Structure formats: C-alpha cells, structure tokens
Amino acid sequence: MITSQKALEIILDNTQDFGIEEVPFLESLGRVLKEDIKADRNFPPFNRVSMDGIAILYDTFAKGQKDFYVENIQAAGSKQVTLKEDINCIEVMTGAVLPRHTNTVIPYELVIIKNGMATIDTKNVINGQNIHPEGKDRKTNDVLIRRNGIISPAEIGILATVGKSTVKVAKQPSVLIISTGDELVEVAEQPKAYQIRKSNVYNLVSLLENLNIKADTKHITDDKLVLKKKIEQFLINYDVLLFSGAVSKGKFDYLPEVLDELGVEKKFHKVKQRPGKPFWFGHTVPLGVSEQGENKSKKTIVFAFPGNPVSTFVGCVKYFYPWYKKSVDIVFENHQKAILAEDFTFKPALTYFLQVRLENKKGLLIAVPITGNGSGDLANLANADAFLELPDDRNEFKTGEVFPLITYR
Amino acid sequence: MITSQKALEIILDNTQDFGIEEVPFLESLGRVLKEDIKADRNFPPFNRVSMDGIAILYDTFAKGQKDFYVENIQAAGSKQVTLKEDINCIEVMTGAVLPRHTNTVIPYELVIIKNGMATIDTKNVINGQNIHPEGKDRKTNDVLIRRNGIISPAEIGILATVGKSTVKVAKQPSVLIISTGDELVEVAEQPKAYQIRKSNVYNLVSLLENLNIKADTKHITDDKLVLKKKIEQFLINYDVLLFSGAVSKGKFDYLPEVLDELGVEKKFHKVKQRPGKPFWFGHTVPLGVSEQGENKSKKTIVFAFPGNPVSTFVGCVKYFYPWYKKSVDIVFENHQKAILAEDFTFKPALTYFLQVRLENKKGLLIAVPITGNGSGDLANLANADAFLELPDDRNEFKTGEVFPLITYR
Secondary structure, three states, X not given: OEEHHHHHHHHHOOOOOOOEEEEEHHHOOOOEXXXXXXXXXXXXXXXXXXXXXXXXXXXXXXXXXXXXXXXXXXXXXXXXXXXXXXXXXXXXXXXXXXXXOOOEEEEHHHEXXXXXXXXXOOOOOOOOXXXXXXXXXXXXXXXXXXXXXXOOHHHHHHHXXXXXXXXXXXXXXXXEEEEEOOOEEOOOOOOOOOOEEOOHHHHHHHHHHOOOOOOEEEEXXXXXXXXXXXXXXXXXXXXXXXXXXXXXXXXXXXXXXXXXXXXXXXXXXXXXXXXXXXXXXXXXXXXXXXXXXXXXXXXXXXXXXXXXXXXXXXXXXXXXXXHHHXXXXXXXXXXXXXXXXXXXXXXXXXXXXXXXXXXXXXXXXXXXXXOXXXXXXXXXXXXXXXXXXXXXXXXXXXXXXXXXXXXXX | OEOHHHHHHHHHOOOOOOOXXXXXXXXXXXXXXXXOEEOOOOEOOOOEEOOOXXXXXXXXXXXXXXXXXXXXXXXXXXXXXXOOOOOEEEEEOOOOEOOEOOOEEEEHHHEEEEOOEEEEOOOOOOOOOOEEOOOOOEOOOOEEEOOOOEOOHHHHHHHHXXXXXXXXXXXXXXXXXXXXXXXXXXXXXXXXXXXXXXXXXXXXXXXXXXXXXXXXXXXXXXXXXXXHHHHHHHHHHOOEEEEEOOOOOOOOOOHHHHHHHOOOEEEEEOEOEEOOOOOEEEEOOOOEEOOOOOEEOOOOEEEEEOOOHHHHHHXXXXXXXXXXXXXXXXXXXXXXXXXXXXXXXXXXXXXXXXXXXXXXXXXXXXXXXXXXXXXXXXXXXXOOOEEEEEOOOOOEEOOOOEEEEEEOO
C-alpha cells in the first residue's frame, strides 16, 4: 500500500497531452486557453473621450476665456472631426474620438449651454482632463491573457474586443465512466429489495461536466468474460476509463485481474487513505509508431475507484481533477486550505478525507466537520461542501489547524 | 444619488417569481432545486454487507468454533439467501444483502478458506461487525436535500439513487442583453479607427451563462425612435432587459428618456459608487388581470448599466446576481469576505469596487489590489479575480481589514 501523496505523484507522472482545438469564442467559457491573447491595437485605440461634455484647447481657457461657441458635435462611432477655431469648442460624447486640435474635456455638469454658446462654470480645469489617452491601458501586441488559464467571463470580453471570434483551447480527453455491480439498476427503475439504483456514475458525470468534459457511461455485469471483452474495446476507443467498483477482495471483483490480462500496466492498487483504500490506477503500454506507420503511442489511463459512493467521489476530486489539470497544463492552481473548526480524532494511520461544510468568517475559511456514516453514506455529500485532507502521520487534529482543502461546489 | 446599499435594497424589493419547471435530473446541474428530495426507502435499504468475507452467527463463534463450512454465496444484487445450519457460514460480497440467520461478517483478510472450509484467523470479532444496518444513514421520507439550493454533483448522485429521473427546478427568467453605442462593431469585423468591437454584451452573456441563464443579445443604434420602437417590443417579450450604455449625460444617451416615455418606472438613476455611477434601474408597471382575463401582472425588470466595460461587469455581479438569486429563492448565500493585502486610499465619497487578485494563505482569503486604469480598462479584469467592496464613508483602507468580496471566477 502506498501513501496518498505517492499515489498523486504517480498519477501526475502519467498525464497525457490531448492537443488543441479551435472553438467559437462564446463556447470557450470554462475551457483552457491554448494561445496567448494579444492586443490587436492600442487600448484604447484612440484618444478617447471619457466624459460627455465639450472639448476645448486648454490654452484658450488658460488665457481667461469662459464662453465657447459650439462649432460641431463629435459622437461616439463617428469619424474624427477637427476644431477649426481655437476659441470654439466641440460637444463630445463618452467613447468618441477626441476631436483634432482639442486637448481637454469639460463635463456637461460644469458647463452651461445656451443658444449654441457653452459657458464654463468652473475654475478647476486641468490640461488634458477627461481623456483616456491612446495606448494608456495596453499597447499593440501586449499579451492581455496568457495561455493555460481557464476562460472566465472576464476573458470572454477581451477575446471579443480583440476580434478572436474563434479561439484555441485544450482538447478534452474522451472519457468513459463504467459502473459494475449486479446490485445496480437504472434511475428510472424500481429496485428490488436487494438492489439499489446507480448513482456513482452520475456523480462522476457531473463532476466531469464541471470541468467541461462530456463523458460517456456504460454498465457491465459482474461476469469476467463480458468484462474483459468490453474493456478491451473501451481501451481502444477512449483516452480515459473511470471505473466505480469491482476493485476490492470480493469473489466478483474481477477488474484488477482483467486489466492485467489485457496488458494494462498497474501503477498501484490500494492507497493508505479513507475512504477509497482499494483504488487501482494504471495505463496501457504505448507501442510507439508501428511498421505500418500507425500511431499507437497513445496511453489509455485507467482510474478504478472503489464502489462506495464517497470513495468514488473523493477519488475523482482528489486524483482525476489534478490529473486533468496537469494534462491540459493549467499553470495556476490556487492551493486551497481551510481552518479546522473543532478538534477531531481519527485513529488509523491513513490519510483521512474529512467531509466539511465551509464558512467564510471575516475572510477566514472555516471547515466544520460533517462526518456522516462512512463511505456508503452518499446523502452526507449534500450536507457538506468539501473534503479536508488530514495527514496520515497522527490522529489528533486541533481547532484552528490548517489543512489542504478539496471543494466540490 | 443613492448609496450602493440602498440601490441593492430597492433591487431586492423588486424580485420576480418565474415559476418551476421539470427537467431530466442530469440536466439539473447548476440549477436551483424546487422540491425537497426525500428518501424513497431506508438508506441503506437492507442490512448491507460492507466487507467481502464470510457471514456467520456470532453465537457460534462465541462458543469457540473457528472452522465454518461454506454453505452458500451471497453476491451483491442477488436475492437474500438463508444460513441453514448455525455452524456453517456464507461467503458474502460488499453491497450484498446480509443473509438471513447471520449477524456478523469476517473479512477475507482474517479468514483462510480451504476445501470449502473457512477458518477464522483472529480472536477479535465483534457481534454485528462489518454490516451497514438498514436505515442507519437515513429513514424512508427523511429529507435528503432541501429545496432552494444549487444542484451540485453531490446532489446529482442523490437524485439518481432515489429515482428522481426528472426533477423540479426554478424556471430561468428570459433575459435580453442590449448594447447601444454607434462606435461598436461585431467581433468578426475590422473596426475603423474610431470604432471598437462589442465586448460588454459578451461579458454579460457569459456571466449569465455561469448562472445557467441563456440570454439573447441585440444591438440598437443611437437613434431615439428606433430605440423606443424596439424596446417597446422587448419589454413585452422578456422578463429582464440588461442594457449596457446610453444612460449617462451624452447627447445620444436616450435610454432614460425612452424608458420613461414607455411607462417604465424609474426606481433610481445614479448610484454613489465607482465604477458604474450612472446605473439606471426600473420596471414596467404591472396592470393586473385585464377585463378580458389576460394576465398582465408580470413586471419586466430593467437594469441599465453604464457602458464602460468594468462598470457593466461590476453592475452585473453586484446587482443582477443577487436579484436573480433572491428571485429564485436561493436560501443559503455564503457572504464572502476577504482581507486587504495592502493599504489603499480612495478619496471620493463613493463605494469603491476595488479589483483584486485572491490568494488563499493558510486558510486566509487575501485580496491583493490590481487597480488597472479605471472603468474603461477591460483587460484588467483578466488580471484580477474579484471585487473588494470598500465602503463610501472613509478613504483610508488598511492592510488586514476585512471587506465584502464579489468573485467572478
């Protein structure tokens, strides 16, 4: 048995590159950016009027003139006009180009306009005021968004403004989620007394949906030959297989054996953690490019989580999530931590994933234990928000101590 | 001019109920649950074997017997079998029903099985061990998930397990996002020197997408008659209109006037805040049920944000988000706060929405100011993660002070 830390290390040593695809920018929300986004022009692209009012030549005002004849209007979206006479002014709108031969904008609030004459009603005018100068925010070719971040609404607006109607993002792995266990029936079915409905696969489907991965699902009965035949095909067709169940010591837990027979290389089986101890991880052995030029260098990665609901759930957020993030090269990962709200004891020498409810108290992230009834108690996941990762080298955890946090909301 | 706090109060006094709809459970991720989800059976629904091994009668072991003839196998998903002889045992698998006439499970790790005889290799056996008793986690009709929360992957699994193949969720408002400003061109177009591409509408589209609202978008030119004619129709067809631009003092900022002429009741115009001061908010006046029995009791809500990109963005997360959440009755709202990382000065007597990058340092949420160049600097939104809300009643803000936080990633 290996430690949870070692398990994660091995998993992160087996990331895969799934390439890049180009998508319409509005569909890129939540995806991982795969090109640096640069300014196509200066930001702003022209000396931009930033208040509605009048544009003047500052010198004229400085010489003592207060009344300015309104010579023209400069609307936003109109070609730049020119002030013809130094002693006049031009009405200007926010977002418009500053008219040629003007350099200062007085807002309407400080101007009285009557019969085409604007009278400035203040002494406090600063040369160049209320102009957002060309290139002040960013220069042409400045990098506005670095590659390898998740695209949020903030980035969508920037993609739009630089004209990236399509954008390069990380291609998603093709993932198949496979449930095993003859006790499982479909959600719409009425289970018999000794059956239960499938739930783990749907937990996984939605956990992956939160990463923008659309996974397929399959169920296989506890029959070794069927299992072997189907998995053989799945290993060819998918980048990643996520199993739930059939990895423990049961008579029908054929999965480790079948994967071995299919040549899938076991990297580890069993991790010193609770829940989720019988976790199995491995991958197919890449064959390289064959003599026929066929590329068989692709590994298929297999995460086989134990079948208890909380075990599967924690397996996905603790191991699959970081594997995915490293695979698509997300550079920045905020290492979340939280503060334990009350003393907690856990005796076994295992990493314990404590279910917690999170509270933000004056900027402190407080984790309140919501223990539930163990790895079978899936209803408890709805009462909690996250897992607090308690290390395996001690068994007393004190109020106020800080531990790594894995959130799932 | 009213305070930001007062503006929010008025907005929250004008929430709307958009009703309930039923969707397939897998499509409910991120939606707001509108029914209490109850246990359809006990959890677990039977005395569930929780370790692979053998099931015995504890009394037989207590009397000193160590060797048990394996009488039968109880697989997961199979009908409950019965132990016929007190002195025998049954092999049992995790997830199976505990066989009748047995009460204790010894895991395979502590048993040697040879020629159909299981020898127990430990003295430490507890009566009733390794059984997850029927109803231990939850009883039939216990509420597993309360209505009015956002459905996360944890809830999806529970919906599956209780057989909710469809589920009641809050219906989303129909929202139209309208840009104004003749300087704006489409994302795929090459702007002329005095033009810029639309970006605010796409910021808004994706901010709403993060609430699972699919908004429509329109652009209207700065022409009063056109504006009036189009908005008249939009007020009939949508629950909410979100405008960006045309609410300030410009000659072509017709929006407040047009809304007034269309009978849209202004609740306020201008808020003591930066950015986003010229924010306009109002709604249509509900007519009640007409003599013809036509229901005209619906209000259309109008949020008209100033056109600078950061103003529109902060307007949406500060005002539209809480309005939506209260409208769909989300009960729990974690009031996020963060700790200011460095001294900051802001002179005007306005609520200041300071752009910040967030860092989690040992469970403390630290907000590092990323000020940028004001409300026109949309590229700065990509460098920050959130807004820290600095109150309007002072101008010095010190390192370590705690303020409300509005995140957008």
